[in-house]
Amino acid sequence: MEQLSLRYGYTQEYLEGLLSSVCGKTVSLKLTDNSSRMVSVSADDYAASVRVHRIFLEAEADVIRELALFVKKRNVKTPLINRFISQKSVELRGLSRRTGALNTFGRHHDLARAYESVNAEYFGGGIDAAITWGRAGRGRVVRRRTLGSYSFSSNTIRVNPVLDSRDVPEYYIRFIVYHEMLHACVGMDESGARRSIHPRRFREMERLFKDYQRAVDWERARGV
Numbered sequence: 030m031e032q033l034s035l036r037y038g039y040t041q042e043y044l045e046g047l048l049s050s051v052c053g054k055t056v057s058l059k060l061t062d063n064s065s066r067m068v069s070v071s072a073d074d075y076a077a078s079v080r081v082h083r084i085f086l087e088a089e090a091d092v093i094r095e096l097a098l099f100v101k102k103r104n105v106k107t108p109l110i111n112r113f114i115s116q117k118s119v120e121l122r123g124l125s126r127r128t129g130a131l132n133t134f135g136r137h138h139d140l141a142r143a144y145e146s147v148n149a150e151y152f153g154g155g156i157d158a159a160i161t162w163g164r165a166g167r168g169r170v171v172r173r174r175t176l177g178s179y180s181f182s183s184n185t186i187r188v189n190p191v192l193d194s195r196d197v198p199e200y201y202i203r204f205i206v207y208h209e210m211l212h213a214c215v216g217m218d219e220s221g222a223r224r225s226i227h228p229r230r231f232r233e234m235e236r237l238f239k240d241y242q243r244a245v246d247w248e249r250a251r252g253v
């Protein structure tokens with residue numbers, strides 16, 4: 030049969046096999062239309078569950094190799110993936126008008142990774158929100174309350190890009206992400222009008238974060 034236009038470079042099976050052999054783990058690959066989390070990985074030493082946006086079927090081989098390395102080691106820089114995602118962002122914006130093109134890979138911090146691990150550790154993987162770096166603001170002074178936000182209408186967490194700095198510790202990023210995920214969680218529980226943005230129960234739950242005191246101390250020392 031003749032294929033007139035070959036839209037994608039790989040099939041899912043081929044990509045799954047490629048990732049498995051390059052990263053040396055049994056990879057189970059799921060393609061998504063989720064432009065809020067373009068790449069998400071959970072892995073142990075032997076197996077990895079990988080979810081990527083289907084646009085990755087069009088990626089160049091070196092982007093896929095970098096993806097495999099990321100699946101294998103996690104703690105690696107991903108310049109090719111970042112560039113690929115930003116190149117595709119116009120196309121993706123068309124695919125996801127409601128939330129716009131979201132980006133989770135920062136220069137220093139990977140929001141998707143923070144989100145996935147906080148979700149697993151504190152919410153049993155039960156939160157299903159989108160997450161992205163927000164747009165850079167013009168002002169230099171940033172208040173605590175604008176470091177992160179959660180929109181109920183679009184179910185999207187936004188983190189202020191001023192935090193995408195090597196001066197900002199990973200646990201603080203995770204704290205901000207945890208805080209915004211709590212909004213998603215509490216919102217789901219009450220499923221009605223929220224009387225207070227941070228009710229007492231919210232503050233109690235916030236303190237359950239493992240590095241709560243460390244995060245608050247760091248914030249104070251930085252005068253955030």
Ligand SMILES: [Zn+2]
Binds near residue numbers: 208212226227
């Ligand atoms: Zn809040």
